[in-house]
Amino acid sequence: MSDGPEAWGQLQTLFDLIDRTPQPDRERVLESACTDAAMRARVLRMVRGANQDQDLFAARAAPADLGSPGEGSPGVGSPGLPRRFGPYQVLRVIGSGGIGTVYLAERFLGGAPQRVAIKVLSPHAAGQHFVERFHREQHILSMLDHPNITHLLDAGLSESGQPYLVMDFVEGVHLDEYCDREALSVEARVRLFRQVCEAIAHAHRNLVVHLDLKPSNILVNTKGVVKLLDFGTSKLVQPDDSVTTTILATPAYASPEQLRNEPVTTACDIYSLGAILFFLLTGEVEGGRRSAAIAIERAFRETQPQHLSASQITEDTARNRATTGPRLQRLLRGDLDTIVAKCLRPQPAERYASVDALMQDLTRHLEGRPILARPQTLFYLGGKFLRRHALSAGFMSLLLVALVATGLLAGWRQRQALHEAERSLRMQTYMYRLFKMANPQYTGKPVATVPDFLRVGLAKLPDYIHDPADLRSGQLALAESMYDSGSLDAALTAFAVVKESASRAGATADLTEAEIFIGAIDCQRGRVADGRALLAAALSRSENDAVPWRLRVLAKVYYAWNEDNNGFRKDENLILLRTAVKEADEHGLAQRDLEFALYYLAMDLQLGGLGVDAKPIFERLLTLYADDPLALCDRSAVYGWIAWIDDRNGDSAGSLAIYKKAYDGFIECEGPDSPDALDELPSWADALMHLSRANEAVQLLENAMPTWRRVVGGSTDNSDMLYSLARAYVATARYRDAETAAQELLVLLTGKVSPKDRSLGTAHLVLAEALAAQHRDREALPHADAAVTIMAPSAMTAYAHELNNEALSLQSRLRAAEVPAR
Amino acid sequence: MSGSDEGSSRETGSRLEVTELLHEWRAGKPAALDRLFEAVYPRLRDIAGALFRNERLENLLQPTSVVNELFLKLVGKRELRFEDREHFYSLSARIMRRVLMDHARDRRRQKRDGGVQVPLDENLVWIDAADANLLDLDEALVKLDQVDPTKCRIVELRFFLGFTATETAELLSKSKATIDRELKFVRGWLYDQLHDPAG
Secondary structure: OOOOHHHHHHHHHHHHHHHHOOHHHHHHHHHHHOOOHHHHHHHHHHHHHHOOOOOOOOOOOOHHHHOOOOOOOOOOOOOOOOOEEOOEEEEEEEEEEOOEEEEEEEEEEOOEEEEEEEEEEOHHHOOHHHHHHHHHHHHHHHHOOOOOEOOEEEEEEOOOOOEEEEEEOOOEEEHHHHHHHOOOOHHHHHHHHHHHHHHHHHHHHOOEEOOOOOHHHEEEEOOOOEEEOOOOOOEEOOOOOOEOOOOOOOHHHOOHHHHOOOOEOHHHHHHHHHHHHHHHHHOOOOOOOOOHHHHHHHHHHOOOOOOHHHOOOOHHHHHHOOOOHHHHHHHHOOHHHHHHHHHOOOOHHHOOOOHHHHHHHHHHHHOOOOOOHHHHHHHHHHHHHHHOOOOOOOHHHHHHHHHHHHHHHHHHHHHOOOOHHHHHHHHHHHHHHHHHHHOHHHHOOOOOHHHHHHHHHHHHHHHHOOOHHHHHHHHHHHHHHHHHOOOHHHHHHHHHHHHHHHHHHOOHHHHHHHHHHHHHHHHHOOOHHHHHHHHHHHHHHOOOOOOOHHHHHHHHHHHHHHHHHOOOOOHHHHHHHHHHHHHHHHOOOOHHHHHHHHHHHHHHHHHOOOHHHHHHHHHHHHHHHOOOHHHHHHHHHHHHHHHHHHHHOOOHHHHHHHHHHHHHHHHHHHOOOOHHHHHHHHHHHHHHHHOOOHHHHHHHHHHHHHHHHHHOOOOOOOOHHHHHHHHHHHHOOOHHHHHHHHHHHHHHHOOOOOOOOHHHHHHHHHHHHHHHHOOOHHHHHHHHHHHHHHHOOOOOOHHHHHHHHHHHHHHHHHHHHHHHHO | OOOHHHHHHOOOOOHHHHHHHHHHHHOOOHHHHHHHHHHHHHHHHHHHHHHHOOOOHHHOOOHHHHHHHHHHHHHOOOOOOHHHHHHHHHHHHHHHHHHHHHHHHHHHHHOOOOOOOOOOOOOOHHHOOOHHHHHHHHHHHHHHHHHOHHHHHHHHHHHHOOOOHHHHHHHOOOOHHHHHHHHHHHHHHHHHHHHOOOO
16 A cells, blocks of 8 residues: 555544544544545554554464474463472462563472472573573572572572572562552651661672662562562672673663663662662652663763752652651752762762661661761862872862762751851862862863863852852852962952852852952952952951951951052051951961961061061961971972072071972972972072072073973063073173073063063163173163163062162163263 | 773774764765764674674663663763754664664574564563564564654654653654654554555
8 A cells, every 4th residue: 555645644634533533433433534445444453453452463473473492481471380390389470570580489398388489581581691690690699698688598400401599489569569558658768778778788798789779679578578689680799890780770770880881889789779769759760760772871971860859749659658748848858868869979989988878877867867978078079189189071070079069068057057157168178178189280280171170160050059148158169269270260250240149148248258359350460450449348348247257367368468469568468467367366267268368478578578577477387387288389389488588688508408498399299390399499599699609500590491491481480590590690700691591581571571570670680781791881781771760660679679779880880881982 | 990991992983973974964964874874883783693692691682782882982971962862862773773673684594483582671562573573563664764754763762762752752852742642653554564464
């Protein structure tokens, strides 16, 4: 029969019509709708076929076509039961699935009947591999002896050579059915579920992973005892090994790694346990019922688990749990949600480390004690970051977990009724540590993903943290990490969002915090007036009682330091910084906040020529850093400053060893190409020159030049290397070399720094000196002039004044020499 | 612990090319489909072949292993773009069908009788059938594809890939009621085709 488009369309219309029509009216309706008798017959056949329950082929397949292997026991639905297996008399089929059929059988032991379950391979599964799998199950079951696992009683071969296993017959119903039938409360379900955990914990202790846990593999007997069935998919794992998976597990309960066909571990069972608990509590499969294909897609996408509390709770579901819908919703929020979600994490490493840990949290929950899941996640991640030096792509997912954990932590603390400031502080500290490790400065290896990673983290944050205040805390933490790692523009955007939200909510503390950073970024981006105004506003707002001490300290430090840094030095700055340190001390702020205030106080003193006062503060910082393994870089920077102060205060000899500490420390924390280590060299060379050891200074700098060219190269960062080198050449009378270095320095700086930048002035000065020393006064004079013009307005330190005088005297000498030449 | 090595070693260098082919196919170049088959088919043949030799149960032929293989080959761990999903899954279903049918043909050549039944996904009761039946089904589907390709795609997704009706509807941007109705029609039509060879 040909099906042109018209006929096909008609066929479909008629089919739909007749399918909707009640049986007795079909022929009549059809006749009035269609004149073609063949078509009518066809439609009737199709409607009949479509409404048949049985197999599409059933009606025409003759028994001979079924391809029975012709021996052994027939499968389910076949006319004859096998009569016996060894001494066991078969009574009936209990069920069939996968590759086997299970029979109820009995034997007489001393006159008393013993009922057993006998598992036999299905005929179609009689291949060698299936037999091996069968033997593996036998082996595994024989290793396990636990009240919640069915016992293996016997094993053998049937008369036709088929292997069979004899197990305890469990008279009972599936776990989920039992829970509903008994209308068990949420608490009772959790208690019952713990028995499942006990069984799996026992298996794991014996290095057995089950790999196909699901409600239909778990029975509850008439005494309410859980019995785990079917270790047919289970495997033995070596403690330091993982085995590859099969994709035999039931997709709804299988872990993502199983679905991705990756090696399996005990973490797979923990995932399945979570999925079962999800089902028992909500009556729904996590993520909804879905096909294997979609389940695999989710596994590849590493989709985050659905929350218990996001389930559609029907009245039936609630009634089966002896409660009402709203009450059930409430019960499923909080701890249970956290516990189940921790089992269902897409990454195995983020789930409970063991079934014991899971059971411990379930017990804590039942006893009303706080569960460990959340803080443990934090510690775990913290530890993980400490161990991992190179951070990579996997970092992203860890961030997301960190954010979830942070959000959850916030919620948890809220319930503990802790002060919001402290909560935010905890989050801050945690995030700071996390991102400190992520910072390229820390490992010395550029981690390209960090800015991206922060951006994604920021974008995802609202998905995890819903409370506006908590959200702002998280956004601030992330934005500050962006700021710390130099992503100023991205940080600015993020701070602006917080500023707006905080301003709308009247959240003074968050507003202050956002303003501080926006102000600081504005200043760094050259919008000095805007930045100063914001920082001044933040400073005055920070005196509000609602602002926690940490922020008051932060506001003072950022305000004062930015004023200093932008050339607005006043006594007020020093007073603010001293107050900040005092407040940090008195109000027991976190060590890193105290360190922060101390560092800028010392810097302010040192810049103001009060190096003698700065030194004890730097030394106090050293004692604080001593406890912190992450502070190696910071410690090295402080050593650098102490050496500099010592050098400036006449102890150049003593400063050499300290410079070496600073240099070595940076190499240790940032690697052999450390730019910060290179930064120490010009001052170190200065100290050598002060000791009239200019030859050693030249050597020190010349040795480092290849690294400098490679690492810093055409950038103006650490252009002091060239400056110092030129000066050291002058001091060793290598004027040609000095000229070359100074020329290179000028080329490097010109056009890249402001024409008024002091470094440009000193570059002109050293070039003038090199030329003058070669008696090329005419060439030298314009450089001496330029040096004086640029350097005169900017001299903050005594040393700077010294250099200015040097420039002035060179200029006047050259000018004086020029007059007679005319 | 969890071996990411395995995943990466199985990501072949041809994946990008394969993704491009997927786009070409989407753009209506039928030749791309054949080349896609070539790219992903050999390994699936191995999986299927091993099954029928009863060698490794781990590779039991079922939609999961096909989709898994395709994911590794076509998508890797990257996100499947929304507009590619329909084509990805349609292709997977088509490949699943082809693998199955090729095996049914092979075995019919090798064995005089129908051989053992293929243990398929639980959802696939329709085609848990002997080889001869499978080949008839294939023939019917070839016909269906000519008359109504969308319906053929629905059948493939639903019964070779085990998609639920809801998922099929979602993928093809149709309502579930439409998918249910179309499936019922196809079921009737197939029944008629298979029971009335003259039809």
